[in-house]
Amino acid sequence: MKVTLFATCLVDLFQSNVGKATVELLERLGCEIDFPESQVCCGQPAYNSGYVKESKEAMKQMIDTFMDAEYVVSPSGSCAFMFHEYPHIFKGDPVWEPKAKKLAEKTFELTQFIVEVLKIEDVGAKFEANVTYHTSCHMTRLLGVKKAPMILLKNVKGLKFTELPGKEQCCGFGGTFSVKMSQISEQMVDEKVCHIEETEAEYLIGADAGCLINIGGRIERIGKPIKVLHIAEVLNCL
Amino acid sequence: MAMKIGTDQFKERVDKGIHNSFMRGAVAGAQDGMGIKRRLATEELGNWEDWRSHGEEIRQHVLKYLDYYLEQLSENVAKRGGHVFFAQTKEEASGYIRSIVQKKNAKKIVKSKSMVTEEISLNAVLEKEGCEVIETDLGEYILQVDDHDPPSHIVVPALHKNKEQIRDVFKEKLGYTKTSKPEELAAHAREMLRKEYLSADIGITGCNFAIAETGSFSLVTNEGNADLVTALPKTQITVMGMERIVPTFEEMEVLVSLLTRSAVGQKLTSYITVLTGPREELDVDGPEEFHLVIVDNGRSNILGGEFQAVLQCIRCAACINVCPVYRHVGGHSYGSIYSGPIGAVLSPLLGGYDEYKELPYASTLCGACTEVCPVKIPLHNLLHKHREIIVEKEGKAPISEKLAMKAFGLGAASPTLYKLGTKMAPAAMNPFTVGDKISKGPGPLKAWTEIREFPAPNKERFRDWFKNRDKGGK
Numbered sequence: 001m002k003v004t005l006f007a008t009c010l011v012d013l014f015q016s017n018v019g020k021a022t023v024e025l026l027e028r029l030g031c032e033i034d035f036p037e038s039q040v041c042c043g044q045p046a047y048n049s050g051y052v053k054e055s056k057e058a059m060k061q062m063i064d065t066f067m068d069a070e071y072v073v074s075p076s077g078s079c080a081f082m083f084h085e086y087p088h089i090f091k092g093d094p095v096w097e098p099k100a101k102k103l104a105e106k107t108f109e110l111t112q113f114i115v116e117v118l119k120i121e122d123v124g125a126k127f128e129a130n131v132t133y134h135t136s137c138h139m140t141r142l143l144g145v146k147k148a149p150m151i152l153l154k155n156v157k158g159l160k161f162t163e164l165p166g167k168e169q170c171c172g173f174g175g176t177f178s179v180k181m182s183q184i185s186e187q188m189v190d191e192k193v194c195h196i197e198e199t200e201a202e203y204l205i206g207a208d209a210g211c212l213i214n215i216g217g218r219i220e221r222i223g224k225p226i227k228v229l230h231i232a233e234v235l236n237c238l
Numbered sequence: 239m240a241m242k243i244g245t246d247q248f249k250e251r252v253d254k255g256i257h258n259s260f261m262r263g264a265v266a267g268a269q270d271g272m273g274i275k276r277r278l279a280t281e282e283l284g285n286w287e288d289w290r291s292h293g294e295e296i297r298q299h300v301l302k303y304l305d306y307y308l309e310q311l312s313e314n315v316a317k318r319g320g321h322v323f324f325a326q327t328k329e330e331a332s333g334y335i336r337s338i339v340q341k342k343n344a345k346k347i348v349k350s351k352s353m354v355t356e357e358i359s360l361n362a363v364l365e366k367e368g369c370e371v372i373e374t375d376l377g378e379y380i381l382q383v384d385d386h387d388p389p390s391h392i393v394v395p396a397l398h399k400n401k402e403q404i405r406d407v408f409k410e411k412l413g414y415t416k417t418s419k420p421e422e423l424a425a426h427a428r429e430m431l432r433k434e435y436l437s438a439d440i441g442i443t444g445c446n447f448a449i450a451e452t453g454s455f456s457l458v459t460n461e462g463n464a465d466l467v468t469a470l471p472k473t474q475i476t477v478m479g480m481e482r483i484v485p486t487f488e489e490m491e492v493l494v495s496l497l498t499r500s501a502v503g504q505k506l507t508s509y510i511t512v513l514t515g516p517r518e519e520l521d522v523d524g525p526e527e528f529h530l531v532i533v534d535n536g537r538s539n540i541l542g543g544e545f546q547a548v549l550q551c552i553r554c555a556a557c558i559n560v561c562p563v564y565r566h567v568g569g570h571s572y573g574s575i576y577s578g579p580i581g582a583v584l585s586p587l588l589g590g591y592d593e594y595k596e597l598p599y600a601s602t603l604c605g606a607c608t609e610v611c612p613v614k615i616p617l618h619n620l621l622h623k624h625r626e627i628i629v630e631k632e633g634k635a636p637i638s639e640k641l642a643m644k645a646f647g648l649g650a651a652s653p654t655l656y657k658l659g660t661k662m663a664p665a666a667m668n669p670f671t672v673g674d675k676i677s678k679g680p681g682p683l684k685a686w687t688e689i690r691e692f693p694a695p696n697k698e699r700f701r702d703w704f705k706n707r708d709k710g711g712k
Contacts, residue, residue, distance in 0.1 A: 012700045013660050014693045019700035035704045038653040046646045048603055050625030050635070054647030061651050137604035170562045174602025179685040181600060186689040187256060187566035188602075217690030220675065 001118070003031040004069035006062075006107070008079040009041040010209040018209060021236040022075045022110060028236075029118055038065045042082040047089070049176045059086055063099050071117065072107040075232050076208050077139020083107040084143060109139060110232060111148040111207060121151050127237045128158030132201040134192070134215065136208040137170050149207055149231055156234060162199040166191070173214035189218045196226055207231045240328075240359040241575050241589050243388035248573065248596040255567035261390075261398040265568055268397055272559045275503025276610070283499075293496045294614040296489045297550035300481070304541065307450040307483045308532065314453025318515030320528040324480075328358035331533045335360060335442070335475055336367055338529060342473055344369060344439035348431075350457065350464035351375035352444025353392055353553060354479050354533055356575045357588070360442070361386075372434045374463040379427055380404055383411045390569025390577060393501050393555040398568055431463070441471035441525065445478035446552075447493055448530070451486045454514040455530070458494060460507045468513055474525035480532050481541075481549040487512075493552055496612035500554040536588045544623055548583050550613045555580075557607035557617055563600050572597060579607035583620045591627075595634050598624035642682065663695040 003026055011019045023033050042062055043055035063086065066072050074080040084107065086100035114120050133153060140146050153161060172178065172188025179185075192215055196204050204219075204226055206212045216228035244251065255261065280286040300307055312322040325331030339347070347369050349355065361371045373382045377396040381387045384407045389395030396404070401418040408414035408426060416422040443464055448455040455476055457464040468474055484490045490512075498504045517524035540549055558564050558578030569577035574585035574594065582597035598621045607617040629635045629643075649655045670676045670683075671694040679687040686692055 007700050009660070013663060013695050016696040016698060016700035016703055020703060023704065035701065037657070037701060037705070040650045040653055040656040041646075043650060046643050046650075048622065048625070049639070049643065050622070050627075050629035051643040051647070052626050052630065054643050055650075057647045058650030061653065065653075137602070137606070141605040141609050168606065169565075170602045170604035170606065172562070172602065174604065176682075177599070177602045179682050181252075181563075182685040182689060183252060183256060184563055184566055184600065185602075188562055189690070191566075213693060214690065217686075217692060220691040221677075221689065 001031050002034065002070045003073050003113075004034045004036065004066060004071065006039060006042075006066065006072050006074040006079065006083070007035065008074055008076045008209060010213065011075060014213065015209045015230065018075055018230040018232050021230065021232040022073075025123065025232055025236045026073065026110075029114065029120055029123060031118075034069070036065050036069075040065075042079045044079065044082045045175050047082070048174075052089070056089070059089065059100075060096065063096065063103050066103055066107075067099070069106060071113065072103065073110055073113045074107070075110045075230065076210070077109045077136055077143050077145055078208050078210060080107055080109040080112075081138045081143040109143060109145050109148075109207065111152055112143075112145045114235075115148040115151055122155035123152060123235050125155075125235045125237050126157040127234050129203050130160045130162065130199075130201045131203040131205050131234070132162050132164045132196060132199040133167075133231075134164060134171060134196075134204060134206040134211055135167050136206060136211045139207055140168070152235060153205065153231070156237075159234075162201055165195045165198055167195075171211045171215050173210050175210065178214060185214075186218075189214055193218055193222070193224060193226075197224065202227060203234075204228045205231050205234055240362075241357045241585065242593060243570060243573060243575060246573070248571075251571040251573055252567050252600075255571040258398075258568065260400055260403065261568045262566065264398060264400050266565055268394065269559050269565055272503060276500060276556060276559065277503075279499040279503040279505065282505075289492070289496060290612055290614055292492055293552075293612050294550065296484065296492060297552070297613045300483050300485065300489075301541065301546060301549055304481065304483070307485060308480065310450040311448050311453060311483055312530075312532070314450065315515065315528075315530050316453075318453050319518075320453065320515045320530055322530045322532065324532050324534070325358075326534045328533070328535045331358045331477065331531055331535065332360050332363040334531060335477070335529075336363055338473065338475060339364060339367055339369060339440065342439055344473070346434065346438045347371045347440045347442055348434055348438040348467050348471065349373050349378075349442045350444065350459065350467045351378050351395070352442070352477055353575060354444055355442065355477050356389065357535060358477070358533060360477070372431070372438070374431050374435070374461075374467055375459070376424060376427055376461055376463075379431065380407060383407055388570060389575055391555060391558060392553055392576065392578075392580075393558075398570065435466040435470045438467075438471045440473045440475060441467040442475045442477065443467055445476050445482055446497065447482055447484045447490050448478055449485075449487060449490055449512070450483055452514055454512050456490055456494065457509070457511045457513075458497060458507050459509045459511070460502070460504075462509050465509060465511055468511070468525065469523040472525055473527045473529075474516070475529045475531060477531045477533060480534050480537050493613075497552050497554050500556040500610065500612040540587050545583070545587055545620055547615045548580070548587065548620060550615050551580055551584070552613055553580075554612060556610040556612060560606040560610050562602070562604065562606065567600070572600070579617045579621065580615075583615075583617055583624065586624055591632050591634060595628055595632075598622075598628065657701075660695070660699055664697055667695055
């Protein structure tokens with residue numbers, strides 16, 4: 001199966017390990033990976049801050065980039081959801097709305113793609129550690145992907161899973177919220193870190209680089225012995 | 239009290255909220271407790287999503303035909319001997335009520351809980367007239383006794399106070415001598431309030447839903463105070479936001495069910511009271527005179543526009559009870575009697591962007607509010623809509639941000655520029671990078687790194703790795 005990777009700007013620039021793990025994992029599951037070089041950012045930071053005009057330029061670039069893809073897969077629920085928002089954002093635009101619809105229909109978040117399209121629930125991974133999982137808001141609430149990451153994690157050999165208390169609560173990232181309202185963001189991420197500590201997990205796993213950079217950055221600053229991994233990295237461990 | 243509360247700027251309010259550990263403990267406890275109750279009460283129905291859709295449909299239908307239902311309602315209230323007054327502004331609304339007070343030469347007024355009367359600053363207007371205005375909802379009563387402390391929640395107005403603080407207020411202001419046990423505190427308030435009902439000249443209530451077909455209005459309470467407010471004084475005035483209508487009892491039943499389950503996790507509240515017009519010949523109690531004041535105060539400007547969905551609101555506060563921002567800053571940080579996500583959408587619409595321009599940004603757009611709203615208001619989308627207007631129409635965004643976003647637009651639209659920018663990132667960030675992290679970042683990263691580390695850009699971008707790997711025959 002041919003998969004066109006939408007790596008996301010955060011992964012491209014700051015978390016290349018997540019991109020690598022995603023490629024290796026999908027190849028192991030029998031996919032052929034393509035990465036179009038003309039991909040940029042999905043436009044979410046500008047869009048969510050209210051700069052709709054500016055963000056639309058990025059969106060058009062992305063729509064054109066992925067036009068010929070069969071499946072678009074992203075290791076981020078939030079960015080994949082952004083592609084799903086494009087048809088609403090371009091509503092009424094005779095040129096871009098239909099194109100945006102096509103893109104949305106073939107775009108999947110990584111774990112969603114593995115479970116729903118590839119129909120694989122056990123990727124054969126092995127990861128011996130105590131872990132907990134952060135359910136990111138955009139992926140669960142807006143994209144509606146709740147079960148896929150849980151199904152995949154529960155089938156990882158050696159993995160001991162503890163549910164995160166208050167898991168449905170936002171970690172305080174929120175894109176530019178984290179800098180515009182940094183004082184409030186700090187309180188939110190602190191509560192999240194407390195909950196993670198309560199689980200006594202060695203690893204916090206998540207499926208969105210934004211949340212993980214936020215939570216991980218706070219964990220590092222206050223010096224907690226908890227490691228942060230993207231779910232692609234865990235599923236790629238053999 | 240008006241819609242606006244306090245004189246502090248947004249940042250000061252937030253700072254005070256965050257440093258108020260009593261309030262934060264109370265809010266977090268209440269959110270967690272009410273969250274569980276709401277979840278149980280909604281899951282119990284088995285088809286909550288169908289209920290939500292039904293609620294949305296009813297509210298949208300009413301808003302679409304609001305002129306028709308308002309006319310039907312006022313005709314039916316008049317038929318039953320009530321008086322109806324349409325107030326376009328808050329001044330018109332409070333002015334009309336003041337005129338009744340003057341006509342009746344009223345000295346004492348008892349009130350049941352009503353947000354719209356807060357919105358129109360009714361108590362202040364009537365107190366200026368020399369009236370004693372007594373709030374009878376326990377939460378509102380506590381706040382009133384505590385030198386008019388503003389409400390911090392639309393359903394649980396004294397949520398920010400714990401029982402020890404309430405005991406202290408009662409001790410200081412009412413000569414209370416007992417413990418902080420809720421039962422004892424409530425019993426004391428009850429005793430104090432009972433004599434007020436009996437001697438009040440006018441009773442004022444809010445309105446959960448007015449029923450157009452019969453000219454009735456409903457009140458949803460747990461304390462029974464609204465029943466005394468409406469049964470004992472000779473004159474009754476009910477104040478409602480113009481959108482709070484249902485066509486018939488059938489729709490009221492659906493909305494009350496959505497309201498009580500979403501607000502307090504109850505199947506029904508202790509009292510659901512429906513009243514129609516003044517006392518009739520064979521009635522044993524009820525007012526001799528009934529006035530319904532229907533308040534616009536900016537609502538008709540919202541109607542028909544891109545924010546119309548906010549008028550679907552049935553004031554259950556479920557969005558407030560799940561909001562992670564409200565959880566840490568509390569209700570007073572919003573600077574409006576309408577707090578939380580619904581307040582962040584509604585306050586700028588009713589009170590203007592000058593006063594409330596920060597509120598739409600006090601959200602991570604996590605969508606928790608939208609997910610729980612029993613009438614499916616897309617709250618986080620409306621918050622985003624505000625941001626769009628603030629940036630593009632109101633021009634109220636900071637210059638530095640505008641420039642950054644313009645650069646973003648240019649960079650993101652051009653793969654060449656984008657590639658160049660990301661390639662240069664490690665070098666640009668080099669002066670700030672120690673090891674693989676940035677602890678003191680420049681520009682927008684400064685606020686980030688004040689509280690957390692930021693990862694340094696990877697020396698080899700993912701795209702470089704992928705390309706090189708391809709070249710090497712994988």
